[in-house]
Amino acid sequence: MIKKSVSLTAAGKKELEKELDELIKNRPVIAERIATARAFGDLSENEEYSSARNEQKLAESRILEIQDILKNAKIIRGGKKDKVALGATIVLDLGGRKVEYALVGPTEANPLEGKISNESPIGKAIFGHKVNEVVDFNGKKVEILEIK
DSSP states (O other), X not given: OOOOOEEEEHHHHXXXXXXXXHHHHHHHHHHHHHHHXXXXXXXXXXXXXXXXXXXXXXXXXXXXXXXXXXXXXXXXXXXXXXXXXXXXXXXXXXXXXXXXXXXXXXXXXXXXXXXXXXXSHHHHHHTTOOTTOEEEETTEEEEEEEXX
16 A cells, blocks of 8 residues: 655644644543543443543544644645645735735645645645646635735
8 A cells, every 4th residue: 555645734743742742641641541430430421431432443543644634744844935835824815805815735725724725625726836826626716816
């Protein structure tokens, strides 16, 4: 199986490393909850035990996921500012509304934080274009005002 590289900004990598550290540090707390709940007796009807085991499964799954992402991460470096590329911050005119987005890989994307994926519809529409170019996005004209 060929591993797909994951595009991350340096900040995104740090956030994932921080989350991984917190999850690993929380392992003993979850284990203690499981041990305490186990002491209550019958595990088949023990909601505390089931809840703690579920939390452990979710945490371990996320740990493996983050480790895999970090192992396959390719750090995005801000390059030239002449074309829209990964790692760039772009100011757009969306129908008279000025918006600013950072173009990141899908792992980091969070539109509510102003981070859009290069694989998203708008990311694909603007990728590789230059300042002052107008691109079509869902039947609307989008102008690239600035690339930072």
